[in-house]
Amino acid sequence: xxxxxxxxxxxxxxxxxxxxxxxxxxxxxxxxxxxxxxxxxxxxxxxxxxxxxxxxxxxxxxxxxxxxxxxxxxxxxxxxxxxxxxxxxxxxxxxxxxxxxxxxxxxxxxxxxxxxxxxxxxxxxxxxxxxxxxxxxxxxxxxxxxxxxxxxxxxxxxxxxxxxxxxxxxxxxxxxxxxxxxxxxxxxxxxxxxxxxxxxxxxxxxxxxxxxxxxx
Ligand code: AP5
Ligand code: ZN
Numbered sequence: 001x002x003x004x005x006x007x008x009x010x011x012x013x014x015x016x017x018x019x020x021x022x023x024x025x026x027x028x029x030x031x032x033x034x035x036x037x038x039x040x041x042x043x044x045x046x047x048x049x050x051x052x053x054x055x056x057x058x059x060x061x062x063x064x065x066x067x068x069x070x071x072x073x074x075x076x077x078x079x080x081x082x083x084x085x086x087x088x089x090x091x092x093x094x095x096x097x098x099x100x101x102x103x104x105x106x107x108x109x110x111x112x113x114x115x116x117x118x119x120x121x122x123x124x125x126x127x128x129x130x131x132x133x134x135x136x137x138x139x140x141x142x143x144x145x146x147x148x149x150x151x152x153x154x155x156x157x158x159x160x161x162x163x164x165x166x167x168x169x170x171x172x173x174x175x176x177x178x179x180x181x182x183x184x185x186x187x188x189x190x191x192x193x194x195x196x197x198x199x200x201x202x203x204x205x206x207x208x209x210x211x212x213x214x215x216x
Pocket of ligand 1: 138
């Protein structure tokens with residue numbers, strides 16, 4: 001199954017992605033995670049991306065497209081994949097269409113998670129992530145039972161550098177300007193399903209599974 005998760009910062013893409021890839025047994029490709037990994041490792045790519053991410057801006061299209069193109073060529077993607085946070089501009093979407101055409105593999109669905117703008121900042125600012133296993137929590141909506149430690153592996157929880165109110169607000173602005181045109185782009189391709197993301201995590205997941213149906 002070839003899927004894309006679309007939605008503003010804090011919509012719940014990463015949270016739902018974890019459950020989707022487990023159920024459908026496909027790799028999770030998050031461009032944000034790839035950049036954060038490279039920043040942590042101190043690579044050239046990480047150095048290039050950090051300045052944009054800290055300001056809540058998009059990393060240039062040509063940098064992102066090359067990474068995703070390379071990733072999709074890896075063998076574990078032949079049976080499908082879940083793209084989370086890519087594409088984010090029409091240029092990226094057009095580039096992806098070309099890559100997929102060369103791979104002979106069309107997209108199955110684009111899952112658009114809709115959440116009211118008013119709650120996105122609170123969601124992102126309250127997010128905590130496990131340093132060891134990457135599990136995502138929220139101080140209010142999805143707290144770890146072990147407080148400042150991960151309840152899955154005991155690792156330390158941290159807050160992302162770009163999860164402060166000012167940067168999240170900028171990221172939402174950038175999303176509205178650069179990424180919302182993709183809703184129409186994929187709607188025209190008849191790939192789009194829209195999910196109400198302003199409900200409990202498991203309810204959102206059930207809706208996603210239902211929307212994917214059994215024919216895929
Ligand atoms: P990226 O890492 O992709 O961040 P994002 O799109 O801003 O999305 P988030 O990770 O903030 O939110 P999410 O939707 O995954 O929410 P989550 O599930 O964690 O990108 C970061 C940066 O990298 C960009 O700003 C850009 O600079 C760069 N970048 C990445 N991709 C790029 C690209 N393609 N092109 C150019 N630049 C790129 O949930 C959020 C919180 O809410 C969590 O605490 C969670 O526990 C909680 N929560 C989740 N669901 C619910 C629910 N239903 N109810 C209550 N709480 C919930
Ligand atoms: Zn953990």
